[in-house]
Amino acid sequence: xxxxxVLEFSGLTKRFGALTAVDRxxxxxxxxxxxxxxxxxxxxxxxxxxMLLGLVRASEGTATIGGTPYAQxxxxxxxxxxxxxxxxxxxxxxxxxxxxxxxQASDVPVSRVDxxxxxxxxxxxxxxxxxxxxxxxxxRLGLAAALLGDPGVLVxxxxxxxxxxxxxxxxxxxLQALAxxxxxxxxxxxxxxxxxxxxxxxxxxxxxxLVFQGTIDDLVDPREYATVVxxxxxxxxxxxxxxxxxxxxxxxxxxxxxxxxxAEIGRIAAESGVALSLLQRQGPSLEQVxxxxxxxxxxxxxxxxxxxxxxVDAAAEGATR
Numbered sequence: 013x014x015x016x017x018v019l020e021f022s023g024l025t026k027r028f029g030a031l032t033a034v035d036r037x038x039x040x041x042x043x044x045x046x047x048x049x050x051x052x053x054x055x056x057x058x059x060x061x062x063m064l065l066g067l068v069r070a071s072e073g074t075a076t077i078g079g080t081p082y083a084q085x086x087x088x089x090x091x092x093x094x095x096x097x098x099x100x101x102x103x104x105x106x107x108x109x110x111x112x113x114x115x116q117a118s119d120v121p122v123s124r125v126d127x128x129x130x131x132x133x134x135x136x137x138x139x140x141x142x143x144x145x146x147x148x149x150x151x152r153l154g155l156a157a158a159l160l161g162d163p164g165v166l167v168x169x170x171x172x173x174x175x176x177x178x179x180x181x182x183x184x185x186x187l188q189a190l191a192x193x194x195x196x197x198x199x200x201x202x203x204x205x206x207x208x209x210x211x212x213x214x215x216x217x218x219x220x221x222l223v224f225q226g227t228i229d230d231l232v233d234p235r236e237y238a239t240v241v242x243x244x245x246x247x248x249x250x251x252x253x254x255x256x257x258x259x260x261x262x263x264x265x266x267x268x269x270x271x272x273x274x275a276e277i278g279r280i281a282a283e284s285g286v287a288l289s290l291l292q293r294q295g296p297s298l299e300q301v302x303x304x305x306x307x308x309x310x311x312x313x314x315x316x317x318x319x320x321x322x323x324v325d326a327a328a329e330g331a332t333r
Contacts (some may be wrong), residue, residue: 014164016043016196017078019064025075026059026220033059035220038071041198042211043164046191048211049200054305056220057200058096058169065094066168072214077165089118093158094167095151103143107134107153110142113162113277120161128156133182147174155183165196170172172206172294182209217304225314239274242266243281252284253277266290 019041026034034056041047062068064075066082071081077085077092085091101110111125129138132152137145142153151174158166167188172180187210191197199208207214208228216224224231242265243249250267251262258280260267269277274293281288296304304310 014117014162014193014195016164016194018042019165019196019198020076020079021060021064022027022065022074022076024060024075026056026063026070027066027071032221034063034217037217037220037222038073038213039222039225041196041215043196044191044194044195045193045212045214046199047215048207049198049199049215049217050204050207050302050333051217053200053202055202055217055306057202057217060217061094061096061167061169061198061200065096066256067096081150087161089114089120089161089163091161091163092165092167093161093163095154095158095168095171095175096167096169097154101142101145101150101153104141106139106141107145107156108138108234109199111138111156114157115160118161124162125147128159131159132156132186148176148179151175152179152213155186166190166198168197168199169198170202172199172201180206195226198296202208204299208298216305223305223315224312226312228298230314231298231312232296237293237295239269239272239277240266240290240294241269241277241288242273242287243282243286248279248284249286249288252286256280257282 021039024034024037025032037056037060047063049057059068063070064077064082074081074107084094104327107129108125111128112122115122117126126135126138129135132155134149135154136146136154137149142150145153151171155168155171158168172183175183187197187199191212199207211228213227214224215222219261241249246267253260253267253269257270260269274291278288278291301310305312
């Protein structure tokens with residue numbers, strides 16, 4: 013079974029003239045997990061991945077695979093599989109011919125060609141010319157090329173681009189299975205909705221800088237959540253919560269209870285004989301948090317700075333007026 017390797021970024025910086033595309037990026041990607049690399053278009057994701065793979069020279073800092081720069085790996089295709097560009101195939105070659113040429117150039121058994129085409133669902137069309145492939149089929153071929161050397165590390169840039177819903181679900185399951193084998197799976201996207209059902213860990217980059225690292229659950233501060241509850245007899249509900257030592261804030265429609273478990277609120281109401289007409293958990297959506305990180309309105313401690321105070325819940329604030 014291939015061994016995953018730690019990917020280490022340390023002060024990684026890339027300047028193109030006056031433009032700083034990646035700015036002191038420092039992060040760590042662990043094996044046995046799917047790590048999402050998230051950021052808006054132009055944030056520096058692809059440049060960072062290209063520096064990791066030795067395709068772009070860093071202006072400062074380092075990017076290593078198991079402690080070794082890509083250029084110094086003894087058998088790179090067997091160590092790292094990558095797919096950064098879904099259209100980088102000769103349109104006049106068949107998928108099988110492309111993979112065969114790659115295998116022969118990399119000292120990989122040609123038997124792996126049929127194996128990898130089968131793994132990505134292209135076994136029946138391996139003899140067709142790539143020029144007739146859809147974008148989704150080219151994405152699968154790129155993944156087959158990345159898997160050709162049976163590497164312990166996979167680096168994939170926007171692998172769901174062009175896939176239909178069934179293909180997206182397939183690649184989610186496939187990447188998770190590869191990670192469970194102990195491989196390091198590092199996958200980029202500019203859409204949180206695409207990765208939140210797949211990843212175990214997340215790196216978020218914006219304007220070339222790391223703005224978050226952690227799990228999906230770490231994105232939102234627990235202090236930003238609250239429970240909104242209401243009852244036909246709101247006075248009795250407020251009294252029952254007060255007797256349980258839980259303070260409330262009146263809204264136009266109900267009572268706001270900061271950082272309270274809805275199940276606990278429901279239990280208290282039931283034991284007090286209070287019928288509820290509303291019970292819901294409120295807080296920022298993950299997409300909202302991501303956008304705030306991307307445009308600088310939110311700072312997370314995991315990025316190396318101090319965490320900002322939780323933003324005011326505008327909806328709840330407005331409801332008190």
